[in-house]
Amino acid sequence: MVCGDVKGQLDQLFERVEGIISTKGNFACLFCVGKFFDESNSFLTPYKNALKKVPLPTYFISLAQDEELLGDVDVNGGQICPNLFYLGKQGIQEIQNLTVGYISAIYDSTKKNRTMDYNYEEIRGVIDRVKHSHFKGVDILLSNEWPKGLLNSLSDEACPKGISMLEYDDFGAEIVSQMTASLAPRYHFSSTPTKKIFYERQPYRNGPQFPGQRKFSISRFFSLGEAFNNKKQRFLYAFSLDPITTSDPEQLYQVPPHTTEFPLIKYLWVAPEEPATKKQKTEVDLSKSRFDGQFMGDERKPNYAQNRKRFTDNRETAKLTTGARAEQCWFCMASAVFEYHLIVSVAKHFYLAIAKGGINDSHLLISPIKHFPSQTTLPPEAYEELVKWMESLEKFFMSRGEVAVFFEHNYPVSNQHLHIQVVPVEAREKNRIRESFVIEGTRVKLDWVPVKLGVPLVKQIDGSYFWVRLPDGSQIIARLEKKIPFSFGRRAIASLLGHPELEDWKSCVQPKQEEEKMTMQLREGFKQYQFKS
Ligand SMILES: [Zn+2]
Incomplete structure (x- = not known):
């Protein structure tokens, strides 16, 4: 199960979850995205004192400005009380056999509050670690913000209702796009910092995680509303999932109806850079010689064979107009190094x-x-x-x-x-x-x-x-x-x-x-x- 912004309402949440379990059976765990804490962390006290119990393993990400509310727990993740865990800032963990990626924080474009911002270097590290051909993607990705570009390849009807593209641009974060593109999550759950809505995007096909990849997994994105909101936005999502590590690979590549093209292509294989302090762009490899390109000729002497006569007219014309320059050119028909046996038509x-x-x-x-x-x-x-x-x-x-x-x-x-x-x-x-x-x-x-x-x-x-x-x-x-x-x-x-x-x-x-x-x-x-x- 996954829940949107909890905002301290743990008692109500667990009550609701236990209700679902009593009718639908057990769930392996609960994940929480968005704002987990209220103004304080006092709602945790009865759980820490064992007066109340957390009914199932519960894992949350948080906003970095809530760091101090974590109390004694390490900002890089740890246990709050039995069955309740803070995942940390960013990373990938095995949880209940599921591979779970997560990215806490939200991007502060105003730069007023640096502590709530993403850690670009650490996130680059996470992305680098999955860049290999054995990586099949993660089962679940948790984030507080939507990836920028998420609505690409969608028709207007398939976009979230009541949100203009302008507003949407405000709550998409490029760093989340890069993380999402690289981690290829089967399920991606997010909250939205500004508009608290439930939105399920049409599934999309991922891009290649490594050069030459032929089969592409499918991603589903869900934005969850605030817990117990009064706008009837869905905030709890329950589903079952076979772990990616043991799933039949063919099943991963099955394309459901209404699947769109990969919307985050621009962000795949791009190392995240902090927007304000863009480093000098990395130089492309200049050491490659011109012969890494496509050339028609090589150093061998040309064999004009029987084709020579056929093309003599063109050759002579070319020679007249281009003169000496043509003599050294692989592509000039008048050149001495031209290979006639490669000619298909003129x-x-x-x-x-x-x-x-x-x-x-x-x-x-x-x-x-x-x-x-x-x-x-x-x-x-x-x-x-x-x-x-x-x-x-x-x-x-x-x-x-x-x-x-x-x-x-x-x-x-x-x-x-x-x-x-x-x-x-x-x-x-x-x-x-x-x-x-x-x-x-x-x-x-x-x-x-x-x-x-x-x-x-x-x-x-x-x-x-x-x-x-x-x-x-x-x-x-x-x-x-x-x-x-x-x-x-x-x-x-x-x-x-x-x-x-x-x-x-x-x-x-x-x-x-x-x-x-x-x-x-x-x-x-x-x-x-x-x-x-
Ligand atoms: Zn030429």
């Missing part, structure tokens, strides 16, 4: 090639024949052709039960040549693609914005960016304030596919014979989808 401005070391055997690159560094530098006519390529490829992959993800990483290295990567994934994954880019993006602090369709990209962004076109035709883009790993796009897809090892293109490189075979198959398959240029 049009007026672009060619289509298989990616060397592709994520799968249909990972492709769309690249301009001439040397252009990015989408934003293309002349309008070339851009129009690029759109045709993408639409044709979408149709081609759709015929195979797949959807295409297109992405471009524009962080100019010297002599950068535009290549848009095209990765087909199974159609059933299509709703998780955006999420995967967002999750991986949070790790390198990317701020995604939707691209306005019909407005040239160059008018929407300048400088470096990462761009993605999703299967529904929508596009998202993030400005790159600093370098991110060149394998970022691959990482997002590799993580989506549950194969993080696919991030490294070098480990995916196939022998040339295989590359030729893949190219031939794609030429054959794509032929009928090739538009006329």
